[in-house]
Amino acid sequence: MQALIRSFSYNDERDGETVRSAAEVWRAKTCHCLEASLLAAAILEHHGYPAQVMSMESQDQLDHVVYVFEGQQGWGSISRSREPGLHGRAPVFPTLRALALSYRDPYIDDTGRLRAYGTCHLDEIKAPWRDSPRNLWKVEQYLIQLRHTRLRTSDRQYRLLKQKFLEGNLPEPSPFWW
Numbered sequence: 001m002q003a004l005i006r007s008f009s010y011n012d013e014r015d016g017e018t019v020r021s022a023a024e025v026w027r028a029k030t031c032h033c034l035e036a037s038l039l040a041a042a043i044l045e046h047h048g049y050p051a052q053v054m055s056m057e058s059q060d061q062l063d064h065v066v067y068v069f070e071g072q073q074g075w076g077s078i079s080r081s082r083e084p085g086l087h088g089r090a091p092v093f094p095t096l097r098a099l100a101l102s103y104r105d106p107y108i109d110d111t112g113r114l115r116a117y118g119t120c121h122l123d124e125i126k127a128p129w130r131d132s133p134r135n136l137w138k139v140e141q142y143l144i145q146l147r148h149t150r151l152r153t154s155d156r157q158y159r160l161l162k163q164k165f166l167e168g169n170l171p172e173p174s175p176f177w178w
Contacts, residue, residue, distance in 0.1 A: 020136070050121055
């Protein structure tokens, strides 16, 4: 599923902001993180997985959304981003917190830092996220207002990674990035 999502062009919203349903994403073959999460949820619910997403808050208000699922070895995610380090994760994380923390380092750039995460089932939103022809601003607003659990991360590690980012010396992604 992650390979399928990565095969879609990144939706940079040049013609205006969008929050398209899974069906509209499928038609357009382009998506950003939230739209990719809706498509993954729509496809994988047919295989018995719940339509569950994780919203991650950043200090610079550039939040990230991933579809989350539980596999035999742990929690994983599926997503799309401009940054390869923010794509999905193999299902190897023992908790949702551990999965969220796996995004800590690649989230760091000149302004970004992961602060918190929250999860929800998409049907809680009561919006037609599977097949609406219209933008789903209600989904975006729900995720913004969702109760998020604070993630405490090392200030020292943050400063070190930010400096490496500014110098262009970021480490290679870990092997679980797929």
